[in-house]
Amino acid sequence: MNITQRYQFSLALLTDMYQLTMAQGYWKKGLAEQEAVFHMYFRNNPFKGGYSVCAGLEDAVDLLANFHFSNNDLSYLGSLKGSQGQNLFEESFLAYLKDLKFTCEVDAIPEGTVVFPNQPLLRIKGPILQCQLLETPLLTILNFQTLVATKAARIVDAAQGDQVIEFGMRRAQGPDGGLSAARAAFIGGVGATSNLLAGQLFQMPVKGTHAHSWVMSYKSEEEAFSAYADVFPHDSVFLVDTYNTLEGIKKAIAVGRKMREQGAELKGIRLDSGDLAYLSIEGRKLLDEAGFPNVSIVASNDLDEHLIQSLKIQGARIDTWGIGTKLVTAFDQPALGGVYKLAALRAPGGEWEYKLKLSEQLVKISTPGILQVRRFYKNNTMVGDMIYSETMVPADSPTMVHPNDPTQQKNFPQDCDHEDLLVPIFRAGKCVYSSPALPEIQERTKKQLHLLHETNRRLLNPHTYKVGLEEQLHAKKMALILQLRQGEKQGQE
Amino acid sequence: MNITQRYQFSLALLTDMYQLTMAQGYWKKGLAEQEAVFHMYFRNNPFKGGYSVCAGLEDAVDLLANFHFSNNDLSYLGSLKGSQGQNLFEESFLAYLKDLKFTCEVDAIPEGTVVFPNQPLLRIKGPILQCQLLETPLLTILNFQTLVATKAARIVDAAQGDQVIEFGMRRAQGPDGGLSAARAAFIGGVGATSNLLAGQLFQMPVKGTHAHSWVMSYKSEEEAFSAYADVFPHDSVFLVDTYNTLEGIKKAIAVGRKMREQGAELKGIRLDSGDLAYLSIEGRKLLDEAGFPNVSIVASNDLDEHLIQSLKIQGARIDTWGIGTKLVTAFDQPALGGVYKLAALRAPGGEWEYKLKLSEQLVKISTPGILQVRRFYKNNTMVGDMIYSETMVPADSPTMVHPNDPTQQKNFPQDCDHEDLLVPIFRAGKCVYSSPALPEIQERTKKQLHLLHETNRRLLNPHTYKVGLEEQLHAKKMALILQLRQGEKQGQE
Structure with missing residues (x-):
């Protein structure tokens, strides 16, 4: 039973207030239909580990497929007041929300796939207003289930083939914390x-x-x-x-x-x-x-x-092994810290503009583009993941650059096998993906972990798996950072 | 909106499998109606702090008031198989569950009360089968909300009157993790x-x-x-x-x-x-x-x-101050570790037998009895909490003994004000308690924290608030431990 079926109400309000105020802002300024691209990704593997196992997509798909504002939601929004006692949301904006249909294009990495920092687990392309409203629940679902699936995979790995049972309901973070954790733990390999x-x-x-x-x-x-x-x-x-x-x-x-x-x-x-x-x-x-x-x-x-x-x-x-608290709360790191960042924008009929968020730390600057992850294999082992933008086709024997240290580069010979990890999930708001049954996802995790070199699976001080930016994308990102920093300097003059 | 109204299904299955197998065991052995007393308590304040703020009672009350097995629940239980492919649960046991009504007596400490280790936050008295089935969901609800209310109180205390806003949905442990956390954070003082x-x-x-x-x-x-x-x-x-x-x-x-x-x-x-x-x-x-x-x-x-x-x-x-991840996941200690222990048992019409669970560590041995917490005040400040059993009336000027170090004792003069913290919640399965509105609970937390000496509120290395066992109860517990250890020795001979 998926997430929207579990609750008595629409989950449209399961989001941060500012998503709705921004939505009214875009709508009011005539910018609601601007087409945006957002990516959900995380910056570090949890538990000081060498990999993560993505999970939660089935619930995320269910949330998107059933996205709508109920009358009850709208009357609640209509009741919210601003600091002057005025209505915060306009009647006509609420009428717009009432008729709002999900129309986005979504691509994502299937559950049970081994993933790494900085890779988009999910990419959403569509009207900026819709993308924005969905940020919070998508993060809630994907962050937590990925966290627990990863913890479970580590525990199952340590148990070397012994059976592992999840026992954690009584210490879980609320009823749904326990339910989501049980699902994700199963994806990670718990029996x-x-x-x-x-x-x-x-x-x-x-x-x-x-x-x-x-x-x-x-x-x-x-x-x-x-x-x-x-x-x-x-x-x-x-x-x-x-x-x-x-x-x-x-x-x-x-x-x-x-x-x-x-x-x-x-x-x-x-x-x-x-x-x-x-x-x-x-x-x-x-x-x-x-x-x-x-x-x-x-x-x-x-x-x-x-x-x-x-x-x-x-x-x-x-x-x-019966594992409770430490698994269902991911005790030593109870949040993944995944983020959802704007990466491209275009006015209806216009050209894509690349977008990034600056930071003093290079590692915290987001990557612009319409991103895909290409994974390379040699002798049935994963050898590196290249993040590229679909707007810039990679070469046959591409070179990737370390996202935070441009002096480190890696070339993939033409004879490397490869596959693109993000697959189509929604097209024009219609779901085109059928979620596999849970045992199949568990089996996928198991196979994926076998493709990963054992040094990347070490519990502590693992070898770092190579993830880089395709060279054209890297050049584009660097140019954009310099351009924005230049803008800052001009602003200061 | 309370917890049972949020979900599309009865929450009777929101429990551990072994509660149901034990239930069938009690039922089959004719022991289902044995009257038991269980207490929910925790052993250490979270976050290395000096106090906790209890929360979650309203949801717990709602869960108990609406406790029932739906046909859907029963047909699921009926589908479960044992290792020989046989049905795990008998038809007639499922028929018993179908007609099962909640008939217990419950006493609990109101939400927003400052509480300490080893104190029962909730006491349930009734047929052992019912008490057992409810262990897991009661722990889930009270553990998590108490944890977050406590975290929030510490954050609000550190903010010294500044406004604190909870921002954590996107990093919460599932949708309900975020919702329960928001409620509990408000109880702790978040605005x-x-x-x-x-x-x-x-x-x-x-x-x-x-x-x-x-x-x-x-x-x-x-x-x-x-x-x-x-x-x-x-x-x-x-x-x-x-x-x-x-x-x-x-x-x-x-x-x-x-x-x-x-x-x-x-x-x-x-x-x-x-x-x-x-x-x-x-x-x-x-x-x-x-x-x-x-x-x-x-x-x-x-x-x-x-x-x-x-x-x-x-x-x-x-x-x-906008606080997200660290609050809603209680990041530095994401589980409270509350437990639910059998403390007394009687056959219908019989005498109460005191029960405890042994452990090599004195601190992990549960306290037997039908427990209540008496809090003493002097000059509008809390000066100590005495745990006593309702079967042994405390003296007017009672002495309490440190639960883990019998050499430490404290006497409360007759002129100390006092109150008993656990209040009636259910009598014969009927709710006799009306939960206060959330702002009232928040106000209670604030007042309670003012009654606590500032050295007990210190964020790190707080002064330990005195909690002890009433002397007759302490003597009874010690005698019971010695008796059980004697039994062990005889078993070894």
Whole structure:
């Protein structure tokens, strides 16, 4: 179930106030139909990592396809007052919004694709008024889901093929924070969620057995395990750390033996506290010696990719990782910081004018143009991504320039395979893209990560993947910066 | 508009899978009607601070008041399979859920109250099956809103009476992350949001003017400002840093002069990059010298309470603070870590049995009982909070014991004023509480913070506010821990 179907109201007001004031400004000045190009991109990979996994496009498409102002939205806007008590929005502007239809052209990188800083994940071309209104919700959706899909991919990578389950609903940032996180975590490679609503809405596998309170509600741990096994003879994972973990494991084994006598089989045990390396190693020994080599060990307790890696190095015998808070809130960096910048503009019937936002730091200056990303491969490995403008066709054997250090350049020989990452999503306001099912997106992420060199996937201090600007685009950007700085100087004189 | 009204579906499935498997377990074992007491509490104030501000109760109340399983929910549960391909949930259990009505008793601390670690923010008493199902959504709602209200209170405190506006939608964790954050930020003291949907749903003030793209879409900054002023002659705040901030301010002044000639008045300028201390001081000088002492300076750019404090110390001349990412994601600690623990249990018609969850760390052992929080005051200042169990009446001049260090005790003389913080919310499943309007809750937060000693409000290294266990409760808890540890030892022999 997509985002607009989840809410009781149109999501047209899920945006910043200034998008509406600017919209009235463009409309009033007769500039609403000026054609603009905006790109959504981020400036750094999260978590000090070497890559990101883009996610959220399906919800973004749904938002755009259902974009409209309801009467309720318009009457709210009509009620807003300015500082003099006057109506902030004019009746005739509200009438314009009432009839407003989404007419833009959108291109975007499919979900589950490995992406890098400065690349447009989404490009929107159309009337500036529409592009502007959509900035905030597009950023909300793509920023958060990309962040969590990336976190999940790192965790799954650290787990080296073990199963990973997302457990984070109770610590998520609001109900939808938990739902969006469950979806994005699945895209990143997580196998299941504990969140039933996410399971239902997104048709994802759900998992879970019992909590400490189940054990505490019985006179003894053994009695609690037996009772649970009676109800779920083939699906019991006993939580063994309510009182003393190793004793808990022995009781799980005792109950496991009784289950066998009745034709049932214990599935697993879960550790939720203490020294997970020590306890899992000792627990594995106890289980194996007792004839339970197939009982799996599930571990949880504020885990993330670094703890998983450390536990693996210590020889922990954990089969399934339950990850909550650190995954669903992307704890060590809870926002991606993606931006949405104007890159070109033309009056109806006119020529494209390239646009950029200056900054004292070169890294914060946006790239102008109508941008596309060309990815090059050699021996089935990604070797570099070149950002180019569709208005300036790249050479057959193109050279790209480092966006922040023009002395670094890279040439791609003609025999490199390549593909363009942004694909058509909307044409003249009509959706021309069909979102793949979630398992297909998860599979795409997996394949994409295999195309990435392992040094780029390192959790800390990864090798930097090469992303540059096609040389004509780079030259154009530099000329435009100099021209704008010249304008500044003249302004100061 | 409350949480259940926002979504298209019942929120009964907004919970962890294991709550439902345990529920089936209790039901199958004839234990569903055992009466339980659970408390929701957290173990540490977030952000290394000295206090928290509780929030989210209105949404929690709404969730409980509307709790039911829809046919759609039940058919989803009926479709879930166990590891042998069998149905995980029995038909007759689903029939039980279909008829399930919320019948619990709930007490909670009103929103906008200053709260501390280990205090129950919410206590629920009723059939264990119901209490268990509600654990996850109650935690999701109360954890996140309390976290953001606390962050907001710290930011507002640092701003020393300046206006603070929440700008964070685009970096929020999903749409609802942004909406819940806007509500909670308002409770914490923020004056307005940029989020129109939050404005509409929660009847909060909304603010915002224009973005860089507005400026970039015009030939010159001056032209852009003039055009905006034409449309909003009384509500223009110009963003002055698109090209060069001080030049931008001069252009804003030039346009401000023209506005005056037409009977309009520039309201403010906004700085969104660069050295905010230097630029605001220089900007103030330029504005004052030009005869614009009432034009306010708005600043934004990844601000939080520490940056505001630092800018204040540097003499920055900022009147309004726009806070986005760091507020709505609670960036430096994006989860509160609140828990929900079983504390007492009784069979129908039986005696209360006290329950606790052991841990090797004393700080992680839960407190048993049916808990209430008594707050003591002296000279209009909070002097300590005593957690007691309603089953053991405190003395008139009670002594409390530090929860993790029994050598620290505190006695409250009989002449101390006191009040009990948890108030009745539900009785026999019926709501008996009427949530105050949002501005009243905000006002409560403000008053509460005035009752707290300033050393407890310090942003870093605050004085620890005293919270203890009433002495009989402390003795009971210690005895229960020893008894459970004894049981462990016997198990090991």
